[in-house]
Amino acid sequence: MMLEHPLLSKTSGTLDDVEFSVFESLVEKLKASNADQIIGLHQGKTTFTPCPDVRNWKDGEFELAHNTHAPPQGIKSLKEAILKEHINRGRHDFTLEQMMICSGATHGISMATQSVLNPGDQALILSPQWLFARGVFKACDVDVLEAPLFLELCKNPDLDIYGYLKEAINPRIRLIYFNTPNNPTGYSMTRKQLQTLVDFCQDHNIWLIADNAYEYYDYSEDGFIDARDLEGGSEICFSVYSFSKSYIMPGYRVGYVISPQSRAKDMKKRGLFSVYSIATPSQFGAWQALQTPQEKLLVQRNETLSLAKMTEKLLDVPHCGFSGGFYFFLDLSRMGEKGIQEFYNELLTQGISLAPGEAFGAGMGNYARLCFTAVDSDLLKRGISVINDLYQSKI
Numbered sequence: 001m002m003l004e005h006p007l008l009s010k011t012s013g014t015l016d017d018v019e020f021s022v023f024e025s026l027v028e029k030l031k032a033s034n035a036d037q038i039i040g041l042h043q044g045k046t047t048f049t050p051c052p053d054v055r056n057w058k059d060g061e062f063e064l065a066h067n068t069h070a071p072p073q074g075i076k077s078l079k080e081a082i083l084k085e086h087i088n089r090g091r092h093d094f095t096l097e098q099m100m101i102c103s104g105a106t107h108g109i110s111m112a113t114q115s116v117l118n119p120g121d122q123a124l125i126l127s128p129q130w131l132f133a134r135g136v137f138k139a140c141d142v143d144v145l146e147a148p149l150f151l152e153l154c155k156n157p158d159l160d161i162y163g164y165l166k167e168a169i170n171p172r173i174r175l176i177y178f179n180t181p182n183n184p185t186g187y188s189m190t191r192k193q194l195q196t197l198v199d200f201c202q203d204h205n206i207w208l209i210a211d212n213a214y215e216y217y218d219y220s221e222d223g224f225i226d227a228r229d230l231e232g233g234s235e236i237c238f239s240v241y242s243f244s245k246s247y248i249m250p251g252y253r254v255g256y257v258i259s260p261q262s263r264a265k266d267m268k269k270r271g272l273f274s275v276y277s278i279a280t281p282s283q284f285g286a287w288q289a290l291q292t293p294q295e296k297l298l299v300q301r302n303e304t305l306s307l308a309k310m311t312e313k314l315l316d317v318p319h320c321g322f323s324g325g326f327y328f329f330l331d332l333s334r335m336g337e338k339g340i341q342e343f344y345n346e347l348l349t350q351g352i353s354l355a356p357g358e359a360f361g362a363g364m365g366n367y368a369r370l371c372f373t374a375v376d377s378d379l380l381k382r383g384i385s386v387i388n389d390l391y392q393s394k395i
């Protein structure tokens, strides 16, 4: 009998148990609602104006013409501008060779994973996590385990992180991925907690990926800290940054990775042999974004904090607290499984959406993520009021 297609590889099924984004069906349901106003609080986005302008540039303004391709590690003037940013913030313990411009944090995480893991190795995600993290690791043919450290830290910031991780690992785990300030819990790890994480990885020969997508929106006492800047961090940590949230330009697909010196050359090859290089107009956009006046960035940062404070004040649903990012992670457990389903459905008929917790990791079904920067403050207030009323009616 003829096969319908050539034989498949053993790894062709690695994504079979990974779902597409749940957001697609939510958007369809929102569209179908008869509500007079749609208040989408499910997606991680902001209403701020994008930092760069889409435009061509004159000869001499930028290093390359728009139609020429960029070097695999990124355009020098963009990399220098990023380095300058790090120097301004007192963090510059790396060379330009260690910096790799990538197609958003997503591409950076993927390349870093492939640079250090073998197919079949395990990666541990400190959950709950950014909704595509698991899929990115699975696409690298890596097995994924999750340990809900961020949820535990929300309940008990004094948790013994070293002991917790010791319980969570096994000899096949060779990489830990985490994101702070954390999407979706809003928890930001302290310097001491991050140092414990770095120490643990050093002691157990485990690579670390620090996803720093929300670096500009950290309101914790210690402020944003990159794990690679801590003692022992630079040899084991891939620090991944994104222009998507900092400069409101997710569609440009620009981010960068600062790699351990030992992997810098390999990362350059991974860039070259995956996408060749990031589109020159996108890199120009990122370079432009870095010239954004500090005042605009400060307005974004302050506005985010005031929306977070307003949400915290108005919201009657228990949640994980807030010290950074764009989100509140709501604890819906008092409603029970059936109540939670009805809650989502009734919200949708009223034109309001939340992101269901299970999108952010195993065992998160009792939670929902609310993005408080996704709509303007009047709509947010309206949305929270409906969420509160519905929650009260179901507990």
Ligand SMILES: Cc1ncc(COP(=O)(O)O)c(C=O)c1O
Pocket: 044, 103, 104, 105, 106, 107, 130, 179, 183, 211, 213, 214, 241, 242, 243, 244, 250, 253, 254, 255
């Ligand atoms: C924690 C986290 N990491 C990574 C990403 C993806 O970033 P990028 O658009 O740079 O690929 C997101 C986007 O929402 C995120 O929240």
